[in-house]
Amino acid sequence: MRVELVVNGEQREADVWPGESLLFALRERLGLPGSKNACEQGECGSCSVLLDGALVCSCLVLAAQADGHEVVTVEGLARERELHPVQQAFVEAGAVQCGFCTPGLVVATVDLLRRSPAPSDDEIREALSGNLCRCTGYQKIFDAVRLAAERT
Numbered sequence: 635m636r637v638e639l640v641v642n643g644e645q646r647e648a649d650v651w652p653g654e655s656l657l658f659a660l661r662e663r664l665g666l667p668g669s670k671n672a673c674e675q676g677e678c679g680s681c682s683v684l685l686d687g688a689l690v691c692s693c694l695v696l697a698a699q700a701d702g703h704e705v706v707t708v709e710g711l712a713r714e715r716e717l718h719p720v721q722q723a724f725v726e727a728g729a730v731q732c733g734f735c736t737p738g739l740v741v742a743t744v745d746l747l748r749r750s751p752a753p754s755d756d757e758i759r760e761a762l763s764g765n766l767c768r769c770t771g772y773q774k775i776f777d778a779v780r781l782a783a784e785r786t
């Protein structure tokens with residue numbers, strides 16, 4: 635089946651099979667490998683994207699469900715070769731180690747700061763609770779979120 639959707643502000647279309655995930659379609663059909671595939675079960679958050687402005691695990695959404703909708707991936711955050719302030723904060727705070735979790739955490743942080751520009755520690759914990767990181771111990775991720783909140 636053919637789906638048409640807006641991805642990172644561009645009208646895109648792709649031929650997908652009915653059971654195919656949005657994550658697969660983004661990575662394998664639309665050439666956007668930024669959203670990562672770590673569990674494909676909604677457990678790790680590495681595939682997080684915004685679907686019509688709502689944070690979702692793209693591994694749990696069918697590509698067919700995104701037909702006619704708007705998706706923003708981590709690739710859609712930077713502007714004209716300039717990192718998004720959240721991406722910049724992650725780099726500066728040392729919150730990126732292997733980087734596998736980073737795209738999902740960045741998208742989740744963008745979502746958080748849009749809803750709550752000055753989040754409390756509990757709000758940060760809650761907002762990022764669906765994103766697993768095996769490397770950082772989370773402290774530097776917290777530092778990055780606070781830094782991004784100060785700047786945005």
Ligand code: FES
Nearest residue numbers: 674676678679693
């Ligand atoms: S790959 Fe989607 S939540 Fe892990």
Ligand code: FES
Nearest residue numbers: 732735767768769
């Ligand atoms: S930086 Fe490696 S999993 Fe988070």
